[in-house]
Amino acid sequence: MNRVEGRDKVTGRATYAYEYQAGEAAYVYPVQAAIARGRIRAIDAREALAMPGVLAVLSSDDPPELQADADAELALLQNREVAYYGQIVAAVVADSLEIARAAAETVRVEYEAEPPHVQLRADDPDLYTPEKVNPAFPTTTSQGDVTAGLARADVTVDETYTTATMHNNPMEPHAAIAAWAPDGSLTVWDSTQGPSADRDLVAKVLGLPADQVRIISQHVGGGFGAKGTTRPHAVLAALAARAVKRPAKVAVTRQQMFDLTGYRTPTIQRIRLGAAADGRLTAISHEVVEQTSMIKEFAEQTATPTRVMYASPALYTTHRLVRLNVPTPSWMRAPGEAPGMFALESAMDELALAAGIDPVELRIRNEPQAEPDSGLPFSSRNLVACLREGARRFGWAGRDPRPRMRRDGRYLIGTGVAASTYPARRRPSTANVRVTGDGFEVRIAASDIGTGARTALTEIAARALSVPADQVLVELGDSALPTASLAGGSMGTASWGSAVVKAGEDLLKNGGTEGTADTSEDVEADSELARHAFGAQFAEVRVDMDTGEVRAARLLGVFAAGRIIDETLARSQFIGGMTMGLGMALMEQTVVDEHSGGFLNHDLAQYHVPAHADVLGIEAAWIDEDDAHLNPMGAKGIGEIGIVGTAAAIASAVYHATGQRVRDLPITPAKLVS
């Protein structure tokens, strides 16, 4: 189905956060720390305050009133400590953006600087074990005896894989407008993945009851996780508006996004695998080292996919963190799975080579009967079917496993495969459906961040009500609508759809004009099962023998993700994820200045995401999967699984082409040229 808001978007009528008219707005521009560690000794804003058009300068000289237990990344200007380069240390509020920015450049901040620690190292003496990993998984799991499993293995792999710091780069930079009403209530037009959660957090930080805050987020130009949690700009807009008693606008620049909107932690992952001669695993160990900031703990759940993937009598996973003078990492498409499966699936490829077993076959031989770590039965699991269907479509049969065997002119050609997985969860949501003059109106505080959620919910509601889709109007993107979970964790459609279907049923059942639903009890009552989507990723690469340039000639992903609600939207999600996986494999990498801290390549010219020219052949397919244990739609989330495994498939294809195993992403010419 075409996007229901497609016409609005291509004609420019779709309104994004920064574009609302909210009275005579003031403009806010942050002053960012120019050191990565230390204290602010003094802030001199006299020159800024003397500039015509400047309304206020906010700083820790007069800390704005916030709740004492506010999230540390949102507790703006509360103290004199600098936790990272680029942290907001002051902000100028002015009549225009230009004045605010020019004035911000005149604010003199005097620091007491200390040498920062910004480089993740596996031997950092300050590594510690967090109590849980994002969002609430155990840090460490252990089944059986890994040492014994490795000791009796015929074949072993013991390698360390590293992934780079990476940043989400949605097309729409973060922005917010905040307006206080005379009654003390606050409206924020924000670029967010979840109006309800954003409302709750903004209210909490400001010490307001949740019903005093309204978040409006009709259209969002991409998020990938960067807009999944409330970011400082929304709080800053509210504080500025409160200070100058006018609506206030904040537009985060692309460069500021790198500092202020989260990123994927770099990871150092040691994988140990042991297998019998027939390829059956005797031990799996996945040990992760990653970073967080000085002010807040975020522990990416990097080893969690390893708890799901393969049968083994011994299975050990663990995470350690180190606090560095860096911003707090956060969500980036498939946090955990994306970096974790690069390591695990690269190691599986190495094991396949060492054991002399085809890598597709190796994975099939290690298919578990139940979820390996928890022992729970799977609601459905069709990894094997994805591998077989992918192998058939890709033309995998007869592949010569030896590296450097295929050549086309000066290009070495190789193929690789990797498995993919992502949890299929849902969260409580509420929804309301009512009869209007010419159809039905569905109301839910969901968020369409460009995924097509509005369209998918239209289809879901139309099916539930047994009416054509053009009789359904979906209202979302507003916290005044019935509370809903956020667009994250590939849970949006499953969570919102459950509520919409239930509300539709309620309307039909009572024969009235309105139906309501709250799925809290349904979600609570969901049986204890392992619910995951699975997939198989295949890649063919061409590597220039002279330069080490890698191009992905073909990418194929085959996924088993329950029932696909809309083929057009699903294909976009899958190939979008795979393209992001291509970026992770070959180019995406945020560079930190080791001496001063801070991110260096903070724009789209320097931080490379794939261009169209990088995406040569890309295909997504799916197999039918009938799973009655998920939700009324029978659907698993598909927003993230596309990125999972792509980098491993590409890295294995690069090995197959060149004979060089690159265990350190991204695979750039510098690492291949000789």
Next chain:
Amino acid sequence: MKTFSYARARDAAEAVTGFTPGTMYLGGGTNLVDLMRLGVAAPDRLVDVSRLPLDGIGFAGETLHIGAAVRNSDLAAHPLVRTRYPMLARAVLAGASGQIRNMATVGGNLLQRTRCPYFQDISRPCNKRQPGSGCPAIEGDHSNLAIIGHSDHCVATHPSDMAVALAALDANVYLTGPDGDRVITMPGLHRLPGDTPERDTVLEPGELIIGVELPPPPPGPSTYRKVRERASYAFALVSVAALLDVAEDGVIREARLALGGVAHVPWRARHAEQALRGAPATEVAFTRAADAELAHAQPLARNGYKVPLSRNVIVRTLLELMP
């Protein structure tokens, strides 16, 4: 806030006459406007020279004259450029994106500034942006910076692809300025950083590029090869503009070679050219020539890969030009 005035010059003379300290000439704006947004450039006055009547391409005798206001996309698409100077057409098309090439001018392309991350971030020291403040790139991230001709003050590279081809082609750059007109042969327009990295070129204040003249190319095929991790819209890790003329007996009559992405200037590889002239056109000779040039390279801690990369690309590009 920082205000500036904007004026559109009717002709080159008016642009130069109106030049005052604090004035900058504006071409397509694809770099200067970005630098103004970043706070790296803060002119008091912009004189728009993008619409000067300098937008023609045509032969004057044996030389091809290209006006300074010619857009990059028009230059690359011009039949005379495509047929007689293929390395130039390819170099231009290797740069930026279609949209940027539609805006960018020949004069502006030559005068674009380095994309060194420290230069572009006003929160950090940079000798090129703020003389004497230091060069954090030397101890920091220089993975895509210079390996040759750099100094203790600056390790930046010149970002242009077009300029690399112009350097290989002995292009003449025509200037007009307060003290009259002059001509500079490429790669002489650009200068090594030395202890004054704030100066990218030999242009004097107020001097304006009005055109580029290409002498007849030496016989022989030519091309441009750019290496980058992203297939489009990325600056070169290394690039090579090359021309090779091989006599029937297999001896090299003439070779032209210039490198991009390795130095503060488009780097004319004269040592390599010298080694090639009169040598047999063989892979061994090409490798020897590349090594003769790269013997002068002084890679930094994290850009050593550019030495083998340059060698490989030089050798491969020359091999592909063999008859």
